[in-house]
Amino acid sequence: MSPGSGVAAHGVRRSFGSVQAVADVDLVAAPGRVTALIGPNGSGKTTLLLMLAGLLAPDGGTVSVAGFDPVTQSYQARSRTGWMPDVFGTWDSLTAREVLTTVAGAYRIAPADGGRRAAELLDLVHLTELADQPAHVLSRGQKQRLGLARALVHDPEVLLLDEPASGLDPRSRVDLRVLLRRLAAEGKAVLVSSHVLAELDEMADDAVFLSRGRTVAAETIESAGETRRWRITALDPEALVAHLARAGVAYDVDPDGGSVLVPLSADTEAAALLGDAVRAGIDVVSLAPAGGVLEQKYLALEEERR
């Protein structure tokens, strides 16, 4: 396979004793795109990412990262992979800058270039002021940012990020989103796991859903949004329900409160629904998508599994 081919996994599995952490995963993360890896706690995301990063051998299936097998072609795969674990261990005595220059050395980058790269990355993740502090004094969010810089030292083709936004403040989350979009625009394949689905909605092009170690869905975000649920609230919920029933519109009354949920497949349908309701004399207070596209898809998959 040629370089620049992103990540591909087929029929991948891995057990720990009697626990089947990853049972059967198919996944593609293409160059130039941000792919979200989504699944409940314990669904196998970290185990899968460890296998893609070459840190854990699969029991079966095939894995290709930047065109190489992380097990049998470990050097080629790792030199093209940036890995950011969910928990960032630091070498206690090193400063933030030294963490990056040490990693640069491990990738056989010449010291002068490594120093330059470290300064550039510290600036990118807004840690320049703390560059010469021991890394262990950094806050959790600052450590996360250093972990991201560490993953980028060797300008990898493929980025594997496990919960990169956890511990980040709102500004840093926005910065992360912008950075990941930029890296994808440069042609990198970015695979990112997160529980914060609203955030993934805004940054991801594709989504892969895992459940109990298996791929249960894989799609582009556009197609995930084909049918979304919209929430309508009216001053008189009973009048709204009566209107929808008369108009033959499918709806669910939200058990949480006085609003109604309606599946719609396009913005134009939402506009038409609103116009009809207002013309029928319903005092509509709000009409908006109920949660993000990924959240809706995730909840629908959870529902199916019950």
Ligand SMILES: Nc1ncnc2c1ncn2[C@@H]1O[C@H](COP(=O)(O)OP(=O)(O)OP(=O)(O)O)[C@@H](O)[C@H]1O
């Ligand atoms: N080293 C290990 N030894 C034994 N069991 C493990 C090990 N690593 C993971 N598991 C088990 O494998 C399953 C998948 O774990 P994994 O960490 O991959 O899930 P996850 O989707 O990343 O979860 P979370 O969202 O909570 O981070 C879990 O049941 C977990 O307990």
